[in-house]
Amino acid sequence: MRLLVGDRRPSGRPGGGGRRRRTQPADVDLAELSLCDSAGLDVLIHARRIVAEHGRHLILRARQRQFLRLLTLAGTYSLFAITDT
Template sequence: MVVDLAELSFCDSAGLNALIQAHRIAAGHGKRLTLSSPQTQTLRLLKMTGADALFPITDT
């Protein structure tokens, strides 16, 4: 499954929590959640929290 984040300009802890919860649900069904085109702020949040290790990240 791919979540397109190209238009997401801000993500806080609630948004991060939603992505992590979606990751857990997908993993529970044997699926992977991929993040597509996250903007700089979202990438920074993912890296600062270590959550970038949970998600494959693509540019498209």
């Protein structure tokens, strides 16, 4: 799982020290995800909460049918913006 939160400059601050754009989404790339259980789902829900506290939204980039089924069975599918690209 890889979290992409935007451009990081060598200074270590977004945008080279400027103000962070609050509308920029946080992308979670799940392309190489092979297994996700309830603990992994809990991490994603917690990450969503943290990102929302900063005025942003979380996008899950997922293609795996098993992962999408987990979200559906757990009743959490609607919590996330999901794309397959």
